[in-house]
Amino acid sequence: MNIKDIRPGAGIEIKATIVSIQPLRKIWQCFECKKNKTEPFRGVWKTEEEFMQVCPNCGAEEKRTPGQGLWVQNVTSALIKDDSGMTYLDLWNDDIGKHQIGEKIHIINGFAKKRESGSVSLGKGKFGSILNIPQD
DSSP states (O other): OOOGGGEEEEEEEEEEEEEEOOOEEEEETTTTTEEESSSSOOESSSSHHHHHHHEEOOOOOEEOOSSOOEEEEEEEEEEEEEEEEEEEEEEEGGGGSOOOOEHHHEEEEEEEEOTTSEEEEETTTTOEEEEEEEEO
């Protein structure tokens, strides 16, 4: 499959080269409605040991104690290319820092989605993997 042939959905397999990697950003995500925000969810301290966060989208409440993560995920996007075109590959949490500019990668069982801009971007998805292709 080539980048120009990618359509939204699962099961994407493609080989590409990383052209650039955007700076790391943090995303706060509700575990109920799966909506993302670029700023922390508001919350209220119920006691000295308990913090209650509330999702502004669905109203889901999550109890947290000091030191726990606050629904935060790390994400960045890598611009990738092949002979047919370019697109973005979203890298989340553990995949960040594993790949470098100029590196050739093989995405297996990836997931493609349509961005708000109308372009299509790729992600590893729940069942996919991103492998480094050794350079000769």
